[in-house]
Every structure is written in structure tokens, then in C-alpha cells.
Amino acid sequence: MTNTNGYLSGSNLERVLKNGYFAVTAELGPPQSADRQVIIKKAALLKGYCDGVNLTDNQTAIVRMSSIAAGAILVQEGLEPIIQMVCRDRNRLAMQADLLGAYALGIRNLLCLTGDHQSFGNHPGAKNVFDIDSTQMVQMVSDMRDKRIFQCGEEMKGQEPRLFVGAAESPFAHPVAFRPYRLGKKVKAGASFIQTQIVFDIPAFKIFMEKVRELGIHKQTYLLPGVSPLKSPAMAKYMRDNVPGILIPDELIKRMEATGAPWAGKSKDELTPEDKKARSKAWQAEGIKICIETIQQLREVEGVAGVHIMAIEWEEAVKPIVEGAGLYPRPVVPAPEPVAA
């Protein structure tokens, strides 16, 4: 059994959070190929700008390089992976086997997720699993670490996987009144950190956090609301209208639209490629600006322990966001000295 000096896992993310720093995590989407270079290139954009990198697990039910394999590459590249695992693709045997392997490969953080339904992805005819749900996964992995047992109750012989276990919550998904309680269930199951669905609507998030604080959940877990830089007004509207649990205030959409005003009212043919490039650049700059402001406002909310930046297929945006939010450089918290048990 590993002695981790009072830490559950001793991961960098856990050390940063436990020592009271405002944490920054970022997302990296593995490629739809076996190309290791994609991970290495994206990793280079994130290195030094976050305390942990989330690796999505067949995000939106589209086959991608496995989060554990991508996580192992990040370990080799000197970044700290937070592997995501969904309940859609694995039963409890496969989950536990893969998590033993993940730990053996140097992975120390896990985010337990339900997973998008396979009907969204590129294999809609697939059989889904959902043997256990995300709350049960949190409990299973916590028990593997703390009780050194498998889900079946059998004792583990040898090294247990000491993972820093997190879960997700979508504060604005329905029924909204139940969300803080469901979050509480995940924390009770053992979730040490929580990353949320993308937040744009600060007043709505504050209402959610009021209830979270009333229930005392913010003292039992580290809450990292999700943020994301908008790329265009169309993207903002798409997210608002199509992604459950994402609220985007009209004023933010208007801001994005106003940014494109110099090019507005022109048909596609009237815009030169240079025009389009300039407009896109202006939108992206405004999106990053909004994201920075969002982080600054979230930081003021009691009970918020960090942010999770989801710059989807736009990892380049993380650096200016982290710098702009005054969150660079990232803290260095030395790893605990191994202590003889």
C-alpha cells in the first residue's frame, strides 16, 4: 500500500487544490486516429498552463484514441492527465481492469462520467453498456483506493490504484432543483473534485452555488466550473439551443454579434477570404475575453476552487485565457516524500 502523506493520490491536481490554490484544468480531445503526434502537439499548447489535462473518453460517442492511452502519452510528455471514463462503453470488469492499468501507467486522476448516448456518435447501432452509473463508478473507484476492494467485495492483493476521483455535474440541466442534491450524492460516493458543464450565466450559477453551500457540499469537494471560449455567434447560438444544460445570456450573444458588426450585412460572396479571417480573429478574441471575464467572476463565488477550461478543438486558446485571467504561472507544489509505512 502506498503512503501518500495525507493525500488520496498525491496527484498534482490534488496537491494544488489541497494547498488552497485556485486550480486550472484544461481539456484535450484525443484524435480520431492512432496519431501520437496529435497528442504531443496539443500537449505542448497546454504544458505549464494548467494543473491537469482532461482527456475525453470517446466524446459525443465518437471513436477516438483511448483516454488512458492518450493519458499515458501525456505522462511521458511531463503533463498531468485527468482521464475521463464514461459508463457507456465498459462494464464493471472492463472499468476496473482499465483503471488498474491506468494507474500502472502513471495516471493519477479520474473523472467519472455517464457518457453521451451512442445515438449521437458515429456508431449509433452500437450496444451500450451502462452496467453501473457515474455515481456508482465514483463509489467503486473510491473503494478500490480506500478499502482496497474490487466492486464485487473481493480484497485486492498488491498495489491499489490510488486515483484522485472526480465527477461532473450540470448545474442547469433539468430538473434544476435536484442538481445540487445529485451533486451531493456524487460527493457522498467519494468525488473529491467536480467539473461542471460549461457556465456562461453567472447569476444562474450563483443560485446553484447558494444551494451547494447551504448543503455544505463545497466543503466536502473541490468545485471547478467549466468555461469555454466562444468562437463565433453561431457557435454560441448552437450551444444555447442544442446542448442540454448550457445557458448563454443574450448579452453575450449580442457582444459576439457586435464584434462581427464591421463585416455584417454582407453576403458570403462580398466577403473576401481576408475579411472572413479578420472576422474570425475578432470573434475569437472576443470569445477569449468573455472567457477571461467569466473566470474572474467565477473566482469571486464562494465555494469555487478552480476552473475547467474546455476549449474544444482550440487548445491554442488556453494560454491566452490563463494568462489573461492572471492564473499564470501555475503553482508548483512539491510531491510528497514517500514515507515508510
Add this chain to the structure above:
Amino acid sequence: MIVAEQKTLEEIKTLVGSAKNVLVVGCGTCVTVCFAGGSREAAIVAAELRMASKLAGEAKAVSDVTVQRQCEWEYLDEIAEQVGKVDVVLSLGCGVGVQAIAEHFPNAWVVPGLNTKFLGIPTEQGVWAERCAACGDCILGLTGGICPIARCSKSLLNGPCGGSLDGHCEIDPDVPCGWQLIYDRLNSMGKLEMLMDIQPPKNWKTSRDGGPRKIVREDLRLGKEE
């Protein structure tokens, strides 16, 4: 009830193939109620097959008969003679009915005319919806009489997931979110505290995952004491 839907005539024609003598067997129970395989549908399918084969220049002899319950051998005894005379039996029963015929008449070639869909109820005229997944270990007592296994697209026991919006599931605006239904019902009954407990992983052994299922009731078996 078991809810089923008729296969297309094209598929039925392919399944019947070159058989000259065809017996269409309807069932008087679930599939009658859901208008998929009762006596009326059996007569229609038989007529369609007759017409189609005539048009194709290879007229088949197609008759039809409907038994009260295709899933019980004693009702199948009634059609033994007819079954013995044909090249193919087209069952308009559910999957259980088709297999009961195959099992009861070892020399009969039987093909399905229906797709068995689910265990459900008619929610309005012409609409049926799934209600039970036959998991073998009923948890409706925990969820206000609404089944998360059958009615949540992900069969979550600690739902709802983040895909619940305006009462519907992320997979389709026409699919109600099972967990929103559970929440609303428990809320209206003043029993929301029931959702605060973490439900442990389900033992799927009682479901299909444990292999083909069987119930033996010793108290009901015949001839055990002799």
C-alpha cells in the same frame, strides 16, 4: 403486454420464399390488442401473400388461422393438422409464439411475420410505449412506480444525467426523461427524500445477462410425488 409490429411484406415474402403452401398463424393475445398479429391481421397478410404470389406467377396456397395463445402448447395442438400440411408456417405471434411453434412442431418450418418490440402499454390510440425491461428484480418501489431501467435511455439508477432538458431525453425530444418523470412523481407525492440515497450497482444476473432465464415452481409441478 408484449408489443410487436409487422414486418414489411417484402421481408415476409423473402422469408416465405418459394414455399407453395403457407399457413399464417395469428395469436389472440397481446399482438391482437396491438393490431399486429390477430385474426384480422392474419387474414390480411394471407390475402396479401396470395395476391403477391399470383402477380409473381407462382400462386401459393395461403390459409390463416388464429389461436388464442401461441405461447402455450395446448392451444397449438388445435392447429397440428394444418401445420402438418404446409411447407411453411408464418407466425404472427411474438418471438415467444414463433419459438413455441418451432418447439412444438419439430418438423414444421416456421418464420416470423412480426418484430417483437417491447413490453409496454398503449398510451393513446395508435401509440404504444415501453414500460418494462423484464430485468428480473423489480425496483419500482424505489422510484415511484416509474422504471429507470426501461425508461431512462441509459438505465441509470442515480439519475438524471446531464442530458435532461425540458422533460425530455437527450436522444430525442419525443422521448420523455425517465428520471424527470420519477422526480416529478416523487415530488408530487412528497417523497423526494427517496432520491437522496445512492442506489448501489444493480445485480444484472436476474436480467438477460445471467443467461436464459427460467422459473421452476415446485408447488405447481405435477407428478413430483409419485
